[in-house]
Amino acid sequence: MMPFTLFTLTFGLLINQAFAQQSDSYPVGNPLGLNSDGNFLPISPNVKVFGALHTAESCIYDAERELIVVPNMGTRQNVQENNAWVSLINSDGSVHTPKWIGVQNPGQRSELSPPLVLNDPLGSEIANGILYLADRDGGTSGDDPSVAVIRRFDLETGAPLEDIRLVDSPWINDIAVTEDGTIYTTQTGDLGQNPDPQSWKVWKITPQGDISEFVVGNPINVPNGIAIDGDGNIVVVNFGNTDVLTFSPIGELLKTENAVQSAGDGIEIMSDGTKYISSVRFGGISRIRPGEPAELIAENIPSAASICYDAGTNQLVVPMTSQSTLGFIPLD
Numbered sequence: 001m002m003p004f005t006l007f008t009l010t011f012g013l014l015i016n017q018a019f020a021q022q023s024d025s026y027p028v029g030n031p032l033g034l035n036s037d038g039n040f041l042p043i044s045p046n047v048k049v050f051g052a053l054h055t056a057e058s059c060i061y062d063a064e065r066e067l068i069v070v071p072n073m074g075t076r077q078n079v080q081e082n083n084a085w086v087s088l089i090n091s092d093g094s095v096h097t098p099k100w101i102g103v104q105n106p107g108q109r110s111e112l113s114p115p116l117v118l119n120d121p122l123g124s125e126i127a128n129g130i131l132y133l134a135d136r137d138g139g140t141s142g143d144d145p146s147v148a149v150i151r152r153f154d155l156e157t158g159a160p161l162e163d164i165r166l167v168d169s170p171w172i173n174d175i176a177v178t179e180d181g182t183i184y185t186t187q188t189g190d191l192g193q194n195p196d197p198q199s200w201k202v203w204k205i206t207p208q209g210d211i212s213e214f215v216v217g218n219p220i221n222v223p224n225g226i227a228i229d230g231d232g233n234i235v236v237v238n239f240g241n242t243d244v245l246t247f248s249p250i251g252e253l254l255k256t257e258n259a260v261q262s263a264g265d266g267i268e269i270m271s272d273g274t275k276y277i278s279s280v281r282f283g284g285i286s287r288i289r290p291g292e293p294a295e296l297i298a299e300n301i302p303s304a305a306s307i308c309y310d311a312g313t314n315q316l317v318v319p320m321t322s323q324s325t326l327g328f329i330p331l332d
Contacts, residue, residue: 026159027112029103031088031096052087052098053326056319058174058266058306060124060131062088062155066312067096069131070319070326071121074102077139082106084118086131086153091313093328101131101158114160118151123174123226123306127181131155134172134185137165148172150183150205164205172203174266174306176226176234181207182249184214184234186223191239195222202226202236202247214251219243225267225277225306237264237277244277244288259286260294266306268316276316278304285316285329298329 032043043049055073062069068089075083085102089095102109102118109116123134131153139146148169152161164183166172172185182204189199197217204214214234215223221240229235233254234247242262246255263281270276273290278301285298285307303322310317310328318327 026154026157027104028101028158029097029099032098048092049095050093052089052095053319053324055321055324056087056305056326057122057321058124059089059308059317059319059326060126061308061310061312061317062126063311064155066091068308068310068317068326069124069126071118071124071133072102073120073122077119077136078141080106081140082109082117082119084121084135086118086121086133086158089326091310091315093326101153116160117163121151122172123185124308125175125177126155127177127179129155130161132175132177132183134175136171139171146170148185148187150175150185164209164211166203166205166211168211169201169203173224174226176228178228178232178249184226184228186226186236188222188224188239191222197221200240202234215247219245219253219256224265224280227267227269229269230271230273235267235269235275237267239263239265239280244275257288258294259288260284260296261286265304266308266318268307268309270309276307276309278307278318280305280321285318298327301327 056070059070070087085099088097088100121133121135125132133151135149135151137147138144148166150164169187173188174186176184185203187201190196200220201216202214221238223236224239225237227235236245242258244257259277261279261282261284263279264277265280266278268276275288277286283301284296286294287297288294305319305321308317314331316329
């Protein structure tokens with residue numbers, strides 16, 4: 001098992017929650033520091049802070065900022081609506097911005113222009129300067145239907161862009177986006193003892209906004225993670241078994257590989273075709289090199305969710321949802 005580092009919850013300072021420039025940019029959170037006499041003063045460079053996460057299901061690396069973007073679910077939707085946020089984390093695990101998107105409390109968010117809504121974000125993706133988050137509306141009670149929503153944010157400013165509502169889907173899990181802007185997202189569906197395979201879906205949204213079912217049922221089995229490989233194919237990780245499925249853009253099954261453990265959650269695909277898959281239930285990270293059987297490179301990571309690849313430091317980052325922490329795995 002390769003070593004990995006956990007966040008330690010160490011706070012020895014006040015965290016600034018003031019809004020950024022109000023007049024000419026969307027109000028997002030500042031890096032750590034304080035406001036004094038109206039001027040933002042950054043925290044001393046010799047102070048490190050670890051934490052800032054609350055029930056994070058995914059992460060994505062922002063190559064421009066060289067930061068790890070982490071959506072936090074915060075208080076769940078059935079307790080308080082619109083209480084999620086996005087953190088920015090340095091590659092060493094220290095905190096850059098505790099609350100970047102979502103620094104405002106829920107009562108203030110409707111007053112923003114445009115208003116901010118972020119409820120229960122799961123999967124995340126960055127493409128063409130846009131941050132994509134798998135979210136939902138509704139679901140506040142048993143009588144309130146849940147509707148899947150893809151939230152989009154300008155990656156530079158943090159300002160919300162137009163949402164995409166999947167009115168025929170109650171919730172979605174992970175997101176992948178192609179170079180031309182086509183979106184693929186998994187509907188994990190039923191997880192019970194007698195699940196309905198027709199609830200297991202991959203949705204496709206074209207750049208023009210057309211929404212369709214890309215794959216439904218077998219061979220996907222409780223689909224979770226999703227990614228685009230170097231050839232533009234769509235790779236889906238099953239939770240229900242160990243299958244890792246590669247589909248062509250027209251939905252043809254091209255290849256089936258197998259992770260070491262089932263209950264797959266996240267997937268990252270390297271430039272040489274190597275795949276890394278996390279098991280959220282069994283805690284392993286499988287590596288599948290092209291043409292080779294899978295092997296575990298790390299084990300026993302609690303609730304290892306939707307991993308991301310930090311290209312700046314050549315490491316995997318593992319959101320550990322139940323622990324509200326991140327794990328870091330250096331790669332060879």
